[in-house]
Every structure is written in C-alpha cells, then in structure tokens.
Amino acid sequence: MKKRTTDHLQQELMDSPDLARFLTKNENLFVNKSIAELLNQLFERKNISKAALAKQSGMSEIYLHQIFAGRRNPSRNRLLCLCYGLGASIEEAQELLKLCGMAQLYPKLKRDAIIYYGLQHGLGLFEINDKLFDENEETLF
Template sequence: MDRKNTDSLFQELMEQSNLDAYLKENQAHFIGTSVPELLDQLYSTKPISKSALAKRSGISEVYLHQVFSGRRTPSRDRLLCICVGMGATLEETQRLLLQAGYGQLYPRNRRDAIIAHGLLNQIDLGQLNENLFSENEKALC
C-alpha cells in the first residue's frame, strides 16, 4: 500500500461524510508509535548511557526514566532538551515533536530557529541555552 501524504488525507477527510468509513479506510496511515517507543528507538542508536543523557539533557535521571517508561509526558521544551542531550538530528527531533503532539520547530519563529541551528550544529545544551539567553529568548531547561 502506498503511503498517502497529509494533503491527500485532508482532502479525503473533507470529502467523506462518514467518519467511520474514513477511519477504517485510512487506518494504515495514522501515526501509531508512542513517544516512549520513539525515544527508545532513537536512544538505541546513540552511544550514551541514560545517566549521561540525563546530565546532558539538564534533567534528573528519575524524570528521564519516567519519560522513557511513559509515566511522564515531557513538555515541548523538555523533549527538546532530551533531543539535544541525545545528539538527535533536526529530522529526528521534528518527528518526536510531531508524534508528541507539539508544534515542530518553525524557522520563522526566532527561538525555534536558534534551537534548530543548535541541533543542526550539534551544539550542547549549555551553549544552546547561552545562545538563547544572548538573544533574549527563554532557555530550554
């Protein structure tokens, strides 16, 4: 089955009067992976311990384990901190944000542009927060 793009799905949704039929016909196209599952998948590709990840993310180990287990839902900023700490790419981060139900980093938003630049250049959290502060933007963690 070919993957439908978002525009196609929206078009079908607008044209379909029967919600049940739309949901049934497009079940294979819905996002089904949870945030903890995506974090686990991403984490498994990174050569870092969870204690080091917590430190690099500026969060406690307890909180990090709760996020990975699904007992806590991180805010957008906390999720970004985890991505920075993990050394995630911009694409990996955008996917996590989308899956978590948060807005992706938007280059027309000054703060988001600074964060995206940090991800693209693999800047650590301390330096990224300094960059945000020097531009009068709120730090991540």
C-alpha cells in the same frame, strides 16, 4: 497496497463525507505510539547511555527513567532537551515533535530559529541555553 502520503490522506479526509468511514478505512495509518515508545526508538539508534543522556539533557536520571517508562510526559522544552542530549538531527527532532503532537520548530520564531540552529550545527544544550538567554529568549530549562 500502495503507501499513501500524508497529503493524500489529508485530501481524502477533506473529501470524505463520512468521518467514521474514513477513520475505519485508515485505522492502520494512524500513529498510535506513546512519547515513551517514540523516545525509546530514537534512543536505540544512538550510542549513549541513559546516565550520559540525563546529564547532556540537563535532567535527573530519575526523571529521565520516568519519561522512558511512560510515567511522565515531557513538555516541548524537555523533549527538545532530550533531542540535544541524543544528538538528534533536525529531521529526527521535527519528526519526534510532530509525532508527539507538539509544535515543530518554526524558524520564523526567533527562539525556534536559535534552537534549530543549535541542532543543525551540533551545539550542546548548555551552549544553546546561553544563546537563548543572550537573545532574551526563554531558555529550554
């Protein structure tokens, strides 16, 4: 079976007169992973310990372990902190936000543009928080 793009799936959804049939037909295409599963996938691709990740993400190890165990769901800000801690690329961060059902970074918003810039240029979380603060924008933590 040929792989179907998101655009194709969206068009099929718009054209479908029967939602139940569309859902049944495309069941295997829906993302069914928890935030913890998605984060664990990204974490496994990075060369970092959870202790270092907690420190670089500005959160306690206990809270971090709760997130990775699926007992806590992080806010968008905390998810972005984890992206900084993991050294995630823009593409990885955007995909993670999207799959977690959160708004992707939108460069037309000043705050998001600053966060985007930091990820793109490999800046640290604390440096980005300082830039957000300097621009009178809400910090990530």
